[in-house]
Amino acid sequence: MLKILTIIGARPQIIKAAALSRAIRNGFAGRIMENILHTGQHYDSNMSQVFFDELGIPQPDYNLHVGSGSHGEQTAKMMAGIEKVLQTEHFDALVVYGDTNSTLAGAVAACKLHVPVVHIEAGLRSFNMTMPEEQNRIVCDHLSSLLFVPTETAMENLRQEGFMDSKAVFANGRGRQIINSGDIMYDNSLYYARIAAERTTVLNDSSLEPECFVLATIHRDNNTDNPHRLTAIFKALLKISEDCTVVLPLHPRTAKLLETNLEKGIHAQLRRSNVRIIPPVSFLEMTTLEQNARMVLTDSGGVQKEAFFFARPCVIMRPETEWKEIVEQGAGIIADADTDNIINAYNLLKNKKLNLKPVFGDGNASAIIVEKMVSFL
Numbered sequence: 001m002l003k004i005l006t007i008i009g010a011r012p013q014i015i016k017a018a019a020l021s022r023a024i025r026n027g028f029a030g031r032i033m034e035n036i037l038h039t040g041q042h043y044d045s046n047m048s049q050v051f052f053d054e055l056g057i058p059q060p061d062y063n064l065h066v067g068s069g070s071h072g073e074q075t076a077k078m079m080a081g082i083e084k085v086l087q088t089e090h091f092d093a094l095v096v097y098g099d100t101n102s103t104l105a106g107a108v109a110a111c112k113l114h115v116p117v118v119h120i121e122a123g124l125r126s127f128n129m130t131m132p133e134e135q136n137r138i139v140c141d142h143l144s145s146l147l148f149v150p151t152e153t154a155m156e157n158l159r160q161e162g163f164m165d166s167k168a169v170f171a172n173g174r175g176r177q178i179i180n181s182g183d184i185m186y187d188n189s190l191y192y193a194r195i196a197a198e199r200t201t202v203l204n205d206s207s208l209e210p211e212c213f214v215l216a217t218i219h220r221d222n223n224t225d226n227p228h229r230l231t232a233i234f235k236a237l238l239k240i241s242e243d244c245t246v247v248l249p250l251h252p253r254t255a256k257l258l259e260t261n262l263e264k265g266i267h268a269q270l271r272r273s274n275v276r277i278i279p280p281v282s283f284l285e286m287t288t289l290e291q292n293a294r295m296v297l298t299d300s301g302g303v304q305k306e307a308f309f310f311a312r313p314c315v316i317m318r319p320e321t322e323w324k325e326i327v328e329q330g331a332g333i334i335a336d337a338d339t340d341n342i343i344n345a346y347n348l349l350k351n352k353k354l355n356l357k358p359v360f361g362d363g364n365a366s367a368i369i370v371e372k373m374v375s376f377l
């Protein structure tokens with residue numbers, strides 16, 4: 001029996017963990033035993049507990065309750081907590097998702113204790129070294145024994161960085177394995193699309209008609225922490241809302257910075273506008289909103305992809321994207337935090353018919369991942 005410790009902490013990791021836990025339950029229950037450690041990076045009920053309740057994820061076996069803090073402080077507390085768990089209980093591997101501080105902490109703590117690290121969503125690069133996520137994912141990729149990439153682009157990034165010719169040997173005496181599993185988020189979107197449509201009432205509750213609203217999310221630190229960029233984004237949302245209702249489930253980071261970082265006058269305009277700012281929604285509600293939105297405007301990695309899964313055009317409010325196949329297929333436009341660029345992208349994509357090729361695998365990433373873990377570890 002393979003015993004793994006899965007590290008989660010931020011909202012998207014909790015959601016991704018649902019797919020892996022489901023794959024273990026459905027076919028690998030006798031071969032993998034999973035324990036879950038929640039770092040506590042996200043802790044508001046609508047950023048954490050809601051996903052456990054809604055997606056049937058087993059409750060965490062450990063919760064470090066680390067909470068918010070500076071990068072160094074937060075990551076250090078996580079590393080210390082994860083280390084303690086790894087020293088008191090034996091695990092054959094530690095599984096991390098994506099590129100958050102929880103990912104970094106898990107990878108560093110485990111590698112130093114010679115516990116093999118499995119990185120899901122490996123190989124992604126923005127090539128923007130000012131992004132905390134870029135720093136985290138590069139370190140994590142290098143410390144990982146088993147890397148699951150979601151796309152061919154991610155595989156190529158690792159090839160370009162010499163991963164395929166690497167002489168790195170891990171504690172078990174073996175080199176790295178790199179596998180294109182497809183994207184684990186695609187598993188979830190396929191699995192929950194119908195369930196979300198049946199179970200949620202978010203459209204009715206908010207008096208939204210399909211195709212008659214735009215869905216927006218904003219949470220990247222370089223957008224929220226920079227008053228000029230945050231204001232530029234909100235000016236674009238205000239303009240777009242003259243044409244179409246904008247629904248904005250607001251990340252707590254952004255909610256906290258709106259008061260200080262929005263130019264004077266924008267708050268009053270927002271109150272009179274057709275921009276509907278709502279608290280973060282559950283995953284099923286988000287899935288329903290994405291399936292029915294005319295378009296998605298976002299700086300989120302996950303939401304960009306989910307827009308693509310549901311064939312919704314997407315305005316990317318970042319200077320670059322790790323998911324370049326979305327742009328290559330004409331489904332997304334990189335508009336950065338520039339008011340005119342965002343409005344122009346919205347107008348260009350508004351009536352565009354998308355004809356998309358699948359590039360994120362076939363929706364069986366989690367089954368591929370658990371199978372490879374059993375055979376490789």
Ligand code: UD1
Nearest residue numbers: 010011041042043044047068069099100101132133252253
């Ligand atoms: C983190 C990840 C980011 C990911 C995002 C997903 C890092 C460096 N960043 O960003 O890659 O895209 O999660 O959502 O790991 N807060 C609350 N309640 C919560 C959680 C956060 O109020 O439950 C507020 C706090 O003021 C906190 C701020 O949000 O300081 C930022 O939270 P943090 O987890 O540090 O970073 P995110 O911006 O959420």
Ligand code: UDP
Nearest residue numbers: 011012249280281282283286300301302303
């Ligand atoms: N999400 C959600 N409710 C929301 C906003 C996002 O359930 O109010 C989900 C979304 O569907 C996706 C994930 O959270 O699965 C993306 O997380 P986020 O944008 O916070 O982080 P990123 O993907 O950029 O790391």
